Amino acid sequence: MEFMQPLDWEEALEIKAAHPEARPIFGGTDVMVELNFGRERPEVLMDLTRVPELREWGEEDGRLRVGAGVTYTRIIEELKERLPGLAMASRTVGSPQIRNRGTVGGNLGTASPAGDALPPLYVSGAEVEVASVRGVRRIPVEEFVRGPKRNALREDELILSFLLPGARGPQQYAKIGPRNAMVIAVCSLGLALDPERRELGVCIGSAGPTPFRAREAEGFIRGVLEEGGLWESRSEIGESALARFGELVAGAARPISDVRGTAEYRRHAVAVLARRVLRWAWEEYREGR
Protein backbone atom coordinates (compact mmCIF):
# COMPACT_ATOMS: atom_id res chain seq x y z
CA MET A 1 0.00 0.00 0.00
CA GLU A 2 1.19 3.47 -0.80
CA PHE A 3 0.22 6.65 1.01
CA MET A 4 0.09 9.97 -0.84
CA GLN A 5 -0.66 13.38 0.54
CA PRO A 6 -1.11 16.11 -2.07
CA LEU A 7 -0.81 19.67 -0.76
CA ASP A 8 -3.01 21.32 -3.38
CA TRP A 9 -5.76 20.49 -5.86
CA GLU A 10 -3.52 20.39 -8.91
CA GLU A 11 -1.24 17.85 -7.27
CA ALA A 12 -4.25 15.76 -6.20
CA LEU A 13 -5.49 15.61 -9.80
CA GLU A 14 -2.05 14.66 -11.06
CA ILE A 15 -1.84 11.82 -8.56
CA LYS A 16 -5.31 10.62 -9.53
CA ALA A 17 -4.38 10.71 -13.21
CA ALA A 18 -1.20 8.71 -12.58
CA HIS A 19 -2.90 6.32 -10.12
CA PRO A 20 -6.54 5.87 -11.11
CA GLU A 21 -6.82 3.15 -8.47
CA ALA A 22 -5.97 5.64 -5.70
CA ARG A 23 -8.62 5.68 -2.99
CA PRO A 24 -9.29 9.23 -1.81
CA ILE A 25 -9.77 9.69 1.92
CA PHE A 26 -10.90 12.81 3.76
CA GLY A 27 -12.86 12.38 7.00
CA GLY A 28 -12.31 8.64 6.91
CA THR A 29 -15.71 7.82 8.36
CA ASP A 30 -16.41 5.38 5.53
CA VAL A 31 -12.96 4.50 4.19
CA MET A 32 -11.40 3.73 7.59
CA VAL A 33 -14.18 1.29 8.43
CA GLU A 34 -13.36 -0.62 5.24
CA LEU A 35 -9.65 -0.61 6.14
CA ASN A 36 -10.13 -1.49 9.81
CA PHE A 37 -12.27 -4.49 8.92
CA GLY A 38 -9.97 -5.65 6.15
CA ARG A 39 -12.68 -5.28 3.52
CA GLU A 40 -10.53 -3.05 1.38
CA ARG A 41 -6.83 -2.94 0.65
CA PRO A 42 -6.36 -0.15 -1.90
CA GLU A 43 -2.99 -0.01 -3.59
CA VAL A 44 -2.83 3.73 -3.07
CA LEU A 45 -4.45 5.84 -0.38
CA MET A 46 -4.62 9.54 -1.13
CA ASP A 47 -5.24 11.83 1.83
CA LEU A 48 -7.05 14.99 0.69
CA THR A 49 -7.18 16.77 4.06
CA ARG A 50 -4.20 18.99 3.13
CA VAL A 51 -5.87 20.35 -0.01
CA PRO A 52 -7.04 23.87 0.91
CA GLU A 53 -9.39 24.17 -2.10
CA LEU A 54 -11.58 21.41 -0.68
CA ARG A 55 -12.13 23.18 2.62
CA GLU A 56 -13.39 26.50 1.23
CA TRP A 57 -16.88 27.74 0.52
CA GLY A 58 -18.15 30.95 -1.02
CA GLU A 59 -20.62 32.56 -3.37
CA GLU A 60 -20.39 32.22 -7.12
CA ASP A 61 -22.88 33.75 -9.58
CA GLY A 62 -25.66 33.86 -7.00
CA ARG A 63 -25.10 30.29 -5.86
CA LEU A 64 -23.11 28.79 -3.05
CA ARG A 65 -20.07 26.73 -3.95
CA VAL A 66 -19.07 24.47 -1.09
CA GLY A 67 -15.84 22.49 -1.08
CA ALA A 68 -16.23 18.74 -0.86
CA GLY A 69 -14.13 18.73 2.32
CA VAL A 70 -16.27 21.09 4.38
CA THR A 71 -17.26 19.02 7.42
CA TYR A 72 -20.80 18.55 8.70
CA THR A 73 -19.86 20.52 11.82
CA ARG A 74 -18.83 23.48 9.66
CA ILE A 75 -21.99 23.25 7.57
CA ILE A 76 -24.04 23.41 10.78
CA GLU A 77 -22.00 26.28 12.20
CA GLU A 78 -21.25 28.33 9.09
CA LEU A 79 -24.07 27.62 6.64
CA LYS A 80 -27.21 27.05 8.69
CA GLU A 81 -28.75 30.38 7.63
CA ARG A 82 -28.04 29.88 3.93
CA LEU A 83 -28.59 26.12 3.73
CA PRO A 84 -31.00 25.24 6.57
CA GLY A 85 -32.10 21.94 5.03
CA LEU A 86 -28.54 20.70 4.59
CA ALA A 87 -27.62 21.93 8.08
CA MET A 88 -30.61 20.10 9.53
CA ALA A 89 -29.62 16.89 7.74
CA SER A 90 -26.01 17.38 8.88
CA ARG A 91 -27.15 17.52 12.51
CA THR A 92 -28.58 14.01 12.15
CA VAL A 93 -25.27 12.55 11.00
CA GLY A 94 -23.48 10.33 13.53
CA SER A 95 -22.12 12.08 16.60
CA PRO A 96 -19.98 15.19 17.20
CA GLN A 97 -16.88 13.08 16.53
CA ILE A 98 -18.28 11.94 13.17
CA ARG A 99 -19.60 15.37 12.17
CA ASN A 100 -16.18 16.85 12.95
CA ARG A 101 -14.64 14.62 10.27
CA GLY A 102 -17.34 13.58 7.81
CA THR A 103 -18.02 15.66 4.70
CA VAL A 104 -20.69 16.10 2.05
CA GLY A 105 -18.03 15.20 -0.51
CA GLY A 106 -17.72 11.84 1.23
CA ASN A 107 -21.48 11.35 1.10
CA LEU A 108 -21.35 11.99 -2.65
CA GLY A 109 -18.36 9.71 -3.13
CA THR A 110 -19.96 6.87 -1.19
CA ALA A 111 -23.31 7.51 -2.93
CA SER A 112 -25.28 5.54 -0.36
CA PRO A 113 -29.06 5.86 -0.80
CA ALA A 114 -29.10 6.65 2.94
CA GLY A 115 -26.62 9.56 2.69
CA ASP A 116 -28.17 12.29 4.82
CA ALA A 117 -26.71 15.15 2.81
CA LEU A 118 -28.20 13.94 -0.46
CA PRO A 119 -31.94 14.75 -0.18
CA PRO A 120 -31.21 18.42 0.63
CA LEU A 121 -28.99 18.60 -2.44
CA TYR A 122 -31.66 16.97 -4.63
CA VAL A 123 -34.45 19.34 -3.55
CA SER A 124 -32.30 22.37 -4.31
CA GLY A 125 -31.19 21.12 -7.71
CA ALA A 126 -27.54 21.01 -6.68
CA GLU A 127 -24.70 20.33 -9.08
CA VAL A 128 -21.61 18.33 -8.25
CA GLU A 129 -18.34 19.74 -9.53
CA VAL A 130 -15.81 17.08 -10.43
CA ALA A 131 -12.41 17.52 -11.99
CA SER A 132 -9.49 15.72 -13.53
CA VAL A 133 -6.35 16.88 -15.28
CA ARG A 134 -8.54 16.90 -18.41
CA GLY A 135 -10.91 19.53 -17.05
CA VAL A 136 -13.92 20.26 -14.88
CA ARG A 137 -17.47 18.90 -15.16
CA ARG A 138 -20.56 20.05 -13.35
CA ILE A 139 -23.15 17.29 -13.03
CA PRO A 140 -26.68 17.59 -11.60
CA VAL A 141 -26.71 15.57 -8.38
CA GLU A 142 -29.55 13.41 -9.70
CA GLU A 143 -27.28 12.29 -12.53
CA PHE A 144 -24.20 12.09 -10.36
CA VAL A 145 -25.62 9.44 -8.01
CA ARG A 146 -26.11 6.41 -10.25
CA GLY A 147 -27.13 3.61 -7.91
CA PRO A 148 -26.35 2.18 -4.51
CA LYS A 149 -22.71 3.13 -3.91
CA ARG A 150 -22.24 4.07 -7.55
CA ASN A 151 -21.60 7.53 -8.92
CA ALA A 152 -20.68 9.19 -12.19
CA LEU A 153 -17.00 9.78 -11.36
CA ARG A 154 -14.56 8.67 -14.02
CA GLU A 155 -11.47 6.90 -12.80
CA ASP A 156 -9.23 9.96 -13.01
CA GLU A 157 -11.74 12.34 -11.42
CA LEU A 158 -12.16 13.71 -7.92
CA ILE A 159 -15.07 15.58 -6.34
CA LEU A 160 -14.16 19.24 -5.84
CA SER A 161 -17.35 20.92 -4.64
CA PHE A 162 -21.10 21.16 -4.90
CA LEU A 163 -23.11 24.16 -6.01
CA LEU A 164 -26.61 25.12 -5.03
CA PRO A 165 -28.73 28.19 -4.43
CA GLY A 166 -29.08 29.50 -0.90
CA ALA A 167 -32.48 28.71 0.62
CA ARG A 168 -35.31 30.66 -0.98
CA GLY A 169 -37.78 29.62 1.69
CA PRO A 170 -38.35 27.10 4.47
CA GLN A 171 -36.45 23.82 4.21
CA GLN A 172 -36.86 20.68 6.26
CA TYR A 173 -35.26 17.29 6.68
CA ALA A 174 -36.34 14.35 8.82
CA LYS A 175 -35.33 10.76 9.13
CA ILE A 176 -36.42 7.59 10.86
CA GLY A 177 -34.11 5.55 13.04
CA PRO A 178 -34.05 3.73 16.36
CA ARG A 179 -32.51 6.66 18.23
CA ASN A 180 -31.64 10.32 17.77
CA ALA A 181 -27.94 9.86 17.10
CA MET A 182 -25.61 7.44 15.32
CA VAL A 183 -28.40 6.42 13.01
CA ILE A 184 -28.25 5.39 9.39
CA ALA A 185 -31.62 6.45 8.03
CA VAL A 186 -34.25 3.72 7.76
CA CYS A 187 -35.79 6.27 5.47
CA SER A 188 -35.61 10.04 5.22
CA LEU A 189 -37.23 12.99 3.55
CA GLY A 190 -36.01 16.39 2.46
CA LEU A 191 -38.25 19.25 1.40
CA ALA A 192 -37.67 22.80 0.21
CA LEU A 193 -40.22 25.54 -0.45
CA ASP A 194 -39.58 28.35 -2.88
CA PRO A 195 -42.39 30.87 -2.30
CA GLU A 196 -41.12 33.36 -4.87
CA ARG A 197 -41.21 30.85 -7.71
CA ARG A 198 -44.20 28.99 -6.26
CA GLU A 199 -42.10 25.84 -6.35
CA LEU A 200 -41.21 23.04 -4.03
CA GLY A 201 -38.90 20.05 -4.00
CA VAL A 202 -39.42 16.75 -2.23
CA CYS A 203 -36.78 14.03 -2.04
CA ILE A 204 -37.01 10.58 -0.49
CA GLY A 205 -33.87 9.02 0.97
CA SER A 206 -33.06 5.42 1.83
CA ALA A 207 -36.19 4.01 0.15
CA GLY A 208 -34.81 3.21 -3.29
CA PRO A 209 -31.48 2.50 -4.99
CA THR A 210 -30.66 6.22 -4.89
CA PRO A 211 -32.38 9.19 -3.29
CA PHE A 212 -35.00 10.51 -5.70
CA ARG A 213 -37.45 13.35 -6.14
CA ALA A 214 -41.15 12.53 -5.68
CA ARG A 215 -42.25 14.55 -8.69
CA GLU A 216 -45.88 13.48 -8.79
CA ALA A 217 -46.29 14.45 -5.13
CA GLU A 218 -44.54 17.76 -5.85
CA GLY A 219 -46.93 18.42 -8.74
CA PHE A 220 -49.96 17.54 -6.65
CA ILE A 221 -49.10 19.87 -3.79
CA ARG A 222 -48.07 22.62 -6.21
CA GLY A 223 -51.59 22.38 -7.65
CA VAL A 224 -53.21 22.44 -4.21
CA LEU A 225 -51.27 25.55 -3.21
CA GLU A 226 -51.98 27.24 -6.53
CA GLU A 227 -55.70 26.46 -6.79
CA GLY A 228 -56.43 27.28 -3.18
CA GLY A 229 -54.47 30.53 -3.38
CA LEU A 230 -52.55 29.29 -0.34
CA TRP A 231 -49.29 31.00 -1.25
CA GLU A 232 -51.14 34.33 -0.99
CA SER A 233 -53.49 33.60 1.91
CA ARG A 234 -50.89 31.61 3.87
CA SER A 235 -53.73 29.52 5.23
CA GLU A 236 -53.34 25.92 6.31
CA ILE A 237 -53.02 23.00 3.91
CA GLY A 238 -56.08 20.78 4.46
CA GLU A 239 -55.76 17.35 6.08
CA SER A 240 -57.01 15.52 3.01
CA ALA A 241 -54.41 17.21 0.80
CA LEU A 242 -51.68 16.34 3.30
CA ALA A 243 -52.86 12.73 3.37
CA ARG A 244 -52.91 12.53 -0.43
CA PHE A 245 -49.44 14.07 -0.53
CA GLY A 246 -48.20 11.36 1.85
CA GLU A 247 -49.80 8.66 -0.29
CA LEU A 248 -48.16 9.96 -3.44
CA VAL A 249 -44.75 10.11 -1.76
CA ALA A 250 -45.21 6.55 -0.46
CA GLY A 251 -46.30 5.48 -3.94
CA ALA A 252 -43.10 6.87 -5.41
CA ALA A 253 -40.89 5.00 -2.93
CA ARG A 254 -39.09 1.89 -4.16
CA PRO A 255 -37.93 0.45 -0.87
CA ILE A 256 -36.31 -2.90 -0.15
CA SER A 257 -36.42 -4.92 3.06
CA ASP A 258 -33.10 -5.10 4.87
CA VAL A 259 -31.61 -5.11 8.37
CA ARG A 260 -32.84 -1.59 9.06
CA GLY A 261 -36.47 -2.08 8.11
CA THR A 262 -38.97 -3.80 5.85
CA ALA A 263 -40.13 -2.35 2.56
CA GLU A 264 -43.64 -2.10 3.96
CA TYR A 265 -42.48 -0.16 7.02
CA ARG A 266 -40.42 2.19 4.88
CA ARG A 267 -43.34 2.89 2.58
CA HIS A 268 -45.54 3.70 5.55
CA ALA A 269 -42.86 5.79 7.23
CA VAL A 270 -42.11 8.00 4.22
CA ALA A 271 -45.80 8.89 4.01
CA VAL A 272 -45.76 9.97 7.66
CA LEU A 273 -42.50 11.87 7.19
CA ALA A 274 -43.84 13.59 4.08
CA ARG A 275 -46.97 14.88 5.83
CA ARG A 276 -45.01 16.03 8.86
CA VAL A 277 -42.21 17.69 6.99
CA LEU A 278 -44.58 19.55 4.66
CA ARG A 279 -46.61 20.72 7.65
CA TRP A 280 -43.48 21.99 9.43
CA ALA A 281 -42.22 23.83 6.36
CA TRP A 282 -45.64 25.30 5.64
CA GLU A 283 -45.97 26.47 9.27
CA GLU A 284 -42.66 28.26 8.88
CA TYR A 285 -43.91 29.93 5.71
CA ARG A 286 -47.18 30.92 7.34
CA GLU A 287 -45.34 32.51 10.23
CA GLY A 288 -43.13 34.34 7.74
CA ARG A 289 -39.93 32.77 9.00
Place this chain on the structure above:
Amino acid sequence: MRLSCEVNGERYQIDGVWEGESLLYVLRERLGLYGSKNACEQGECGSCSVYLDGVLVCSCLVLAGQAEGRRIVTVEGISGGEGLHPVQEAFVEAGAVQCGFCTPGLIVATHDLLFRNPHPTDAEIREALAGNLCRCTGYEKILDAVRLAAERA
Protein backbone atom coordinates in the same frame (compact mmCIF):
# COMPACT_ATOMS: atom_id res chain seq x y z
CA MET B 1 6.47 4.71 6.52
CA ARG B 2 7.60 7.25 9.10
CA LEU B 3 5.11 9.35 11.05
CA SER B 4 6.01 12.53 12.92
CA CYS B 5 3.49 14.08 15.24
CA GLU B 6 3.02 15.59 18.67
CA VAL B 7 1.18 13.57 21.28
CA ASN B 8 0.36 15.09 24.66
CA GLY B 9 3.00 17.76 24.16
CA GLU B 10 5.80 15.39 23.14
CA ARG B 11 7.27 15.07 19.66
CA TYR B 12 7.40 11.57 18.23
CA GLN B 13 9.00 10.03 15.17
CA ILE B 14 7.56 6.62 14.59
CA ASP B 15 9.05 4.28 12.02
CA GLY B 16 7.48 1.27 10.36
CA VAL B 17 3.92 2.59 10.38
CA TRP B 18 1.71 0.67 7.96
CA GLU B 19 0.05 2.98 5.41
CA GLY B 20 -3.43 1.66 6.18
CA GLU B 21 -3.33 1.80 9.97
CA SER B 22 -5.39 4.04 12.20
CA LEU B 23 -4.20 6.71 14.58
CA LEU B 24 -5.73 4.59 17.35
CA TYR B 25 -3.40 1.72 16.47
CA VAL B 26 -0.41 4.09 16.51
CA LEU B 27 -1.39 5.45 19.93
CA ARG B 28 -1.98 2.07 21.54
CA GLU B 29 0.38 -0.34 19.83
CA ARG B 30 3.29 1.90 18.89
CA LEU B 31 3.29 4.49 21.68
CA GLY B 32 1.85 2.34 24.47
CA LEU B 33 -0.87 4.85 25.26
CA TYR B 34 -3.62 2.45 26.25
CA GLY B 35 -6.06 5.07 27.53
CA SER B 36 -7.83 5.37 24.18
CA LYS B 37 -9.79 2.15 23.86
CA ASN B 38 -10.21 -0.04 20.82
CA ALA B 39 -13.76 -1.33 20.63
CA CYS B 40 -15.87 -0.89 17.52
CA GLU B 41 -13.29 0.37 15.00
CA GLN B 42 -16.09 2.08 13.07
CA GLY B 43 -16.78 5.33 14.89
CA GLU B 44 -19.88 4.00 16.64
CA CYS B 45 -18.75 3.84 20.27
CA GLY B 46 -16.52 6.86 20.92
CA SER B 47 -14.18 4.98 23.25
CA CYS B 48 -11.14 6.03 21.16
CA SER B 49 -12.00 9.76 21.23
CA VAL B 50 -9.00 12.09 21.13
CA TYR B 51 -8.25 15.64 20.03
CA LEU B 52 -6.66 16.09 16.64
CA ASP B 53 -5.46 19.70 16.35
CA GLY B 54 -8.06 20.61 18.98
CA VAL B 55 -10.94 18.81 17.23
CA LEU B 56 -12.72 15.89 18.89
CA VAL B 57 -12.40 12.81 16.67
CA CYS B 58 -12.58 9.03 16.79
CA SER B 59 -8.95 8.04 16.45
CA CYS B 60 -10.00 4.73 14.83
CA LEU B 61 -11.26 6.75 11.84
CA VAL B 62 -8.11 8.84 11.40
CA LEU B 63 -5.58 7.34 9.02
CA ALA B 64 -2.12 7.42 10.61
CA GLY B 65 -0.69 9.54 7.79
CA GLN B 66 -3.41 12.13 8.30
CA ALA B 67 -1.86 12.84 11.72
CA GLU B 68 1.49 13.81 10.17
CA GLY B 69 2.65 17.05 11.78
CA ARG B 70 -0.53 17.31 13.84
CA ARG B 71 -1.05 17.78 17.57
CA ILE B 72 -2.87 14.98 19.34
CA VAL B 73 -4.14 15.02 22.90
CA THR B 74 -5.35 11.78 24.43
CA VAL B 75 -6.99 11.10 27.78
CA GLU B 76 -3.47 10.68 29.20
CA GLY B 77 -2.70 14.30 28.33
CA ILE B 78 -5.98 15.90 29.23
CA SER B 79 -4.90 17.19 32.65
CA GLY B 80 -1.68 18.62 31.28
CA GLY B 81 0.24 17.35 34.32
CA GLU B 82 0.44 14.65 36.95
CA GLY B 83 -2.91 15.16 38.68
CA LEU B 84 -6.42 14.64 37.41
CA HIS B 85 -8.36 17.12 35.33
CA PRO B 86 -11.53 18.46 37.03
CA VAL B 87 -13.59 16.45 34.52
CA GLN B 88 -11.78 13.28 35.62
CA GLU B 89 -12.28 14.16 39.30
CA ALA B 90 -15.98 14.68 38.68
CA PHE B 91 -16.26 11.22 37.08
CA VAL B 92 -14.53 9.67 40.11
CA GLU B 93 -16.68 11.54 42.62
CA ALA B 94 -19.95 10.91 40.85
CA GLY B 95 -19.12 7.23 40.47
CA ALA B 96 -19.61 7.54 36.73
CA VAL B 97 -17.48 4.48 36.12
CA GLN B 98 -18.21 0.79 36.16
CA CYS B 99 -16.11 -1.37 33.86
CA GLY B 100 -14.25 1.75 32.77
CA PHE B 101 -13.95 0.91 29.10
CA CYS B 102 -15.96 3.89 27.85
CA THR B 103 -14.54 6.28 30.45
CA PRO B 104 -11.52 7.68 28.58
CA GLY B 105 -13.61 8.55 25.55
CA LEU B 106 -16.31 10.08 27.69
CA ILE B 107 -13.70 12.15 29.58
CA VAL B 108 -12.32 13.57 26.33
CA ALA B 109 -15.81 14.18 24.87
CA THR B 110 -16.95 15.87 28.10
CA HIS B 111 -13.79 17.98 28.14
CA ASP B 112 -14.60 19.11 24.59
CA LEU B 113 -18.24 19.83 25.45
CA LEU B 114 -17.40 21.97 28.49
CA PHE B 115 -14.72 23.83 26.59
CA ARG B 116 -17.23 24.81 23.91
CA ASN B 117 -20.22 25.16 26.22
CA PRO B 118 -19.31 25.59 29.91
CA HIS B 119 -22.93 25.41 31.11
CA PRO B 120 -24.74 22.88 28.95
CA THR B 121 -28.38 21.94 29.41
CA ASP B 122 -29.22 18.25 29.86
CA ALA B 123 -30.33 18.07 26.24
CA GLU B 124 -27.02 19.56 25.13
CA ILE B 125 -25.08 17.06 27.25
CA ARG B 126 -27.04 14.18 25.75
CA GLU B 127 -26.45 15.42 22.23
CA ALA B 128 -22.74 16.04 22.81
CA LEU B 129 -22.17 12.58 24.31
CA ALA B 130 -24.43 10.71 21.90
CA GLY B 131 -21.42 9.17 20.18
CA ASN B 132 -20.02 7.62 23.36
CA LEU B 133 -21.58 4.32 24.32
CA CYS B 134 -21.62 2.96 27.87
CA ARG B 135 -23.05 -0.51 28.45
CA CYS B 136 -22.82 -0.49 32.27
CA THR B 137 -23.97 2.68 33.95
CA GLY B 138 -27.25 3.54 32.27
CA TYR B 139 -25.65 7.00 31.83
CA GLU B 140 -27.30 8.63 34.87
CA LYS B 141 -24.07 8.93 36.84
CA ILE B 142 -22.25 10.06 33.75
CA LEU B 143 -24.74 12.90 33.40
CA ASP B 144 -24.21 13.66 37.11
CA ALA B 145 -20.47 13.81 36.52
CA VAL B 146 -20.82 16.21 33.60
CA ARG B 147 -23.14 18.46 35.63
CA LEU B 148 -20.69 18.36 38.55
CA ALA B 149 -17.75 19.26 36.33
CA ALA B 150 -19.76 22.10 34.79
CA GLU B 151 -20.74 23.47 38.20
CA ARG B 152 -17.13 23.62 39.30
CA ALA B 153 -15.75 25.15 36.13
